[in-house]
Amino acid sequence: MSEHVVQSPLPGIFYTKPSPEQPPFVEVGSVVAADTVVGLVEVMKQFAEVKAGVNGTVKEIHAENEGVIGPGDRILTVEEG
Amino acid sequence: MRKLLVANRGEIAVRVIRAARELGIGTVAVYSEADQDALHVKLADERVLIGPPAASRSYLNMDVIVTAAVDLGADAVHPGYGFLSERAEFAEKVAAARLTFVGPSAETIRLMGDKARARSAAEAAGVPTVPGSNGPVDGLAEALAEAEQAGYPVAVKAAAGGGGRGIRVVADAAELTEALPVARAEAQAAFGSGLVYIERFVPNARHIEVQVFGDGQNFVHLGERECSMQRRRQKVIEEAGAPGLPEDVRTAMTEAAVALAKVSGYSGAGTVEFLYDPARGEFYFIEMNTRIQVEHPVTEMVTGRDLVREQLTVASGAPLSFAQSDVEFRGHAIEVRLNAENPDFGFMPSPGAITSMRMPGGPFVRVDSGFGPGSEVSPFYDSLLAKIVVWADSRPAAVARMARTLDEVEIEGVVTTAGFLRRVTDVAEFREGRYHTTFLEDWIAGGAGK
Numbered sequence: 001m002s003e004h005v006v007q008s009p010l011p012g013i014f015y016t017k018p019s020p021e022q023p024p025f026v027e028v029g030s031v032v033a034a035d036t037v038v039g040l041v042e043v044m045k046q047f048a049e050v051k052a053g054v055n056g057t058v059k060e061i062h063a064e065n066e067g068v069i070g071p072g073d074r075i076l077t078v079e080e081g
Numbered sequence: 082m083r084k085l086l087v088a089n090r091g092e093i094a095v096r097v098i099r100a101a102r103e104l105g106i107g108t109v110a111v112y113s114e115a116d117q118d119a120l121h122v123k124l125a126d127e128r129v130l131i132g133p134p135a136a137s138r139s140y141l142n143m144d145v146i147v148t149a150a151v152d153l154g155a156d157a158v159h160p161g162y163g164f165l166s167e168r169a170e171f172a173e174k175v176a177a178a179r180l181t182f183v184g185p186s187a188e189t190i191r192l193m194g195d196k197a198r199a200r201s202a203a204e205a206a207g208v209p210t211v212p213g214s215n216g217p218v219d220g221l222a223e224a225l226a227e228a229e230q231a232g233y234p235v236a237v238k239a240a241a242g243g244g245g246r247g248i249r250v251v252a253d254a255a256e257l258t259e260a261l262p263v264a265r266a267e268a269q270a271a272f273g274s275g276l277v278y279i280e281r282f283v284p285n286a287r288h289i290e291v292q293v294f295g296d297g298q299n300f301v302h303l304g305e306r307e308c309s310m311q312r313r314r315q316k317v318i319e320e321a322g323a324p325g326l327p328e329d330v331r332t333a334m335t336e337a338a339v340a341l342a343k344v345s346g347y348s349g350a351g352t353v354e355f356l357y358d359p360a361r362g363e364f365y366f367i368e369m370n371t372r373i374q375v376e377h378p379v380t381e382m383v384t385g386r387d388l389v390r391e392q393l394t395v396a397s398g399a400p401l402s403f404a405q406s407d408v409e410f411r412g413h414a415i416e417v418r419l420n421a422e423n424p425d426f427g428f429m430p431s432p433g434a435i436t437s438m439r440m441p442g443g444p445f446v447r448v449d450s451g452f453g454p455g456s457e458v459s460p461f462y463d464s465l466l467a468k469i470v471v472w473a474d475s476r477p478a479a480v481a482r483m484a485r486t487l488d489e490v491e492i493e494g495v496v497t498t499a500g501f502l503r504r505v506t507d508v509a510e511f512r513e514g515r516y517h518t519t520f521l522e523d524w525i526a527g528g529a530g531k
Contacts, residue, residue, distance in 0.1 A: 011432055011460040013135045044421070044430035044464040066135050068461075 004054040006075045008063070012043035014075065016065040024065075030058045032078060039063065039075055056080040082106050082157045082181060082397045086150040087125065088171075089161030090140060091451035092468060093373070094121035097159045100389040109153050111146055113139035115459040120451050127153055134461040140164045143171050147178050157181035157396060163463070166372040167194055183396040184349050185295075185371050192345060193369040203366040206340040211356065211365040213280035221261055224279055228257055231281040237261065239268035240276035247271055250282045285517040287357040288316075289323045289364070291338035292380045292388070295347035296395045301405045302335040303380050303388070309518045310511070312428070317521060318505065319376035319416045321383045324476060324514025327362065334364050339405075341369060350377070350392050359517070375418070375468070378447060382414035382472040413476040415483050417502045419490065420464040424501040432460040436494035441486035445472040458495050466497060480512055 008014065016024040016039055026038050032052040039050045052058075062074040069075070084107035087097045098108045098121060110125035115134035122128045129149045132139035139145075141164055150158055158175045160166035160183065172187040184190070193199045200210050214227040217240050228235045228251075237260055239247030249264045251257045261277070269275035288311065292303040307323035308316045322331070338353035352374050354367040377388050391402060422428040438454045450467035452458065458466065469486055473479035487503040508524065510516045 013461060043460045044432065044462065046430055066137060068134050 002080050003059065004052075004056065004078045004080055006038060006050060006053055006078065008041055008050065008069045008071060008073045008075055010041050010043045010048055011070050012041045012048075012068075014063045014065070014067050014069040015040040015042065015047075016061070016063070026052075026058050026061075026076070028058055028061060032056060032058060041069060050075060052078055054078055054080050082393060084109065084153070084155045085157045085159055085183075085393070086111065086146070086153070086155040087121070087159050087161065088140070088146050089159070089164055089166075090116055090119060090121055090462065091465065092449045093161040093163075093375070093451075095124060095451050096449055097161060097389055098124050100387060100393060101159075104390060104393055106157075106393065107155075109150070109155050111140070111149060113461070115457075115461050118455075118457065120453060120456065129153060134459065136164065136461065143168070143174050147174050147180070150175075150180055151178050155180065157183060157393075159183040159392070160372065162372050162375055167370070169194065181396050183392050185345075185347055185351065189345050189347060190371045193351075193371050196368070199368060200366070202344060203341055206337070206344040208337040208341050208353075208366045209364060211280050211283075214278045217276040217278050221258060224257060224261055224277075225254055227279040228254065231279060234282040234284070236280050236282040237264040237277050238280055239264070239272050239274070240278055241268065241272035241274040283356055283358045283365075285359060285519075287323070287359060287517050288354065288367075289326065289334065289357045290352050290354040290374075291335050292374075292377070293338050293342040293347065293351045293353060294388070294391060294395070294401060295342045295349065295351070296399075296401045297346055297348040299401050299404070300339050300342040300347060301401065301403070301408060302339050303384050303386065303408055304410055305331060305334060306376055306379055307514075308376065309516055310505070310521050311518050312521050312525070315418075316376065317418055318502070318511075319379055320476075320479075321379035321414045322410065323357075326357070330357070330362060330364065337364075337366070341366070345369075349395055350388055375465075376416050378449060378468060378470040379414040379416045382445075382447070382470060383410050383412060384408055385411070412472055412474045413479040414470060414472045415479050416468050416470045417483065417487070418465055418498075419467045419469060419502065420498045421458045421466050421495045422464050422498055423496040424498055428498070430460065430464050431496040432458050433495045434458075435492060437491065438493075439489065439491040440467065441469060441489035443482075443486070445482065446470070446486050447472075466492070466495070476514060477512075480506060 036052045037049045056078040059079045060077045086109040108125040110122045110128045111131045112122045165171040169187040169191040172182045175182040212231040218224040237249045265275040287309045307320040310318035352370040355364040357364045421431045440448045447470040471482040484506040490499040
């Protein structure tokens with residue numbers, strides 16, 4: 001099976017959850033569709049949704065919640081299928 | 082006050098440091114790892130690193146900031162705007178460390194930060210509020226009765242909504258009957274609560290605010306500001322005073338703002354925001370901001386008074402340095418917010434390194450900025466690059482001067498809104514001073530902003 005690495009489209013702060021009190025968008029093992037939101041990148045107080053891009057299962061999460069992220073940085077890996 | 086810690090960044094930190102220096106007060110800048118080379122850090126007498134780039138771990142970290150103030154021997158903290166400026170808990174922590182908080186008391190911040198309590202305080206001071214149900218409505222009969230009382234059109238608003246989300250406007254009872262269950266279901270889905278309330282909807286509403294100042298004993302206003310030129314509820318252009326505002330409305334509005342400052346025993350700079358209905362000639366209280374505003378320079382330009390210096394002297398325990406009768410208004414001032422955003426791509430943020438930056442000059446032109454050539458516009462904070470403020474003896478002359486200054490702006494390395502703002506200065510509605518809070522978005526949506 002092939003793997004898809006979701007990358008950050010923008011520089012900013014990465015968030016794994018919609019808000020601090022809510023559960024994460026996805027966890028390792030979550031089944032995702034191409035349009036599933038897997039995280040948010042905050043750039044200059046605007047929030048951009050990051051989508052899985054492919055159908056599959058989340059295999060690994062690389063980016064840390066509230067961590068600094070750059071364009072092209074790895075967010076998570078999805079095992080396609 | 083001998084040493085002031087400035088708990089902010091960017092242009093407002095620079096603005097506060099300048100005022101402190103002119104008073105002979107020492108300054109301490111705080112900065113995150115992303116701001117090591119920032120202008121506010123360079124201009125301060127001392128500086129202290131408070132954490133990583135994410136604001137939640139630096140500029141919003143109350144304990145680290147208060148500890149830094151104590152460790153460096155500061156005796157006062159200025160919060161600027163945004164970040165911790167309206168967090169009552171921060172004002173309490175500053176006071177608990179035996180430092181002076183430059184702003185009103187934690188109690189006042191808490192009162193004005195609570196929508197329902199602030200509205201009650203306004204009503205107690207005789208300040209008009211938007212007619213409506215003043216709380217969730219139970220069932221259609223109550224909704225219809227409240228709407229009748231408020232006067233159509235009315236907005237059905239989600240109690241748990243905010244920032245313009247979860248609002249439906251209805252023109253009459255039939256539309257309300259149809260919309261109420263839908264609005265409830267939508268509110269439940271979007272905000273986890275189906276509670277809705279009813280409020281009069283004001284078409285073509287203007288956002289006009291009044292600058293107030295208090296020292297706990299004396300309360301004054303410094304006139305109004307027109308802030309209706311907005312995009313996504315963010316102010317884009319501000320003016321002092323409000324074009325075409327009838328004199329009797331101006332008097333009533335400024336008196337109402339002072340009355341509210343008085344009932345809350347206000348100390349420091351504050352702004353009372355109003356919604357103005359030009360068709361009815363009525364105004365309603367929206368909220369009170371218990372801090373210095375981004376757009377305070379337009380008020381400084383028409384009154385000749387340094388509001389940040391006044392904040393510092395009042396916080397030091399001095400009485401207001403002027404009385405209401407001393408406040409005189411001269412000419413007209415306009416401010417634009419120059420942002421690092423790309424107007425051609427939905428105002429997408431444009432972080433990066435500024436390779437060159439030429440800002441305008443000439444008579445009665447003021448530029449407040451935290452950036453210069455070589456500065457890094459980081460993705461971690463807001464997109465405000467600079468505020469350009471002009472004054473002239475009349476509004477038409479001020480508009481012409483603003484257009485001229487925008488022509489002089491030349492910034493390379495990041496995309497800015499300079500060209501967009503320049504086009505706005507040519508629009509008839511702006512030139513003639515007849516615009517309202519949804520004008521700019523309609524204009525952009527019509528493709529005219531390109």
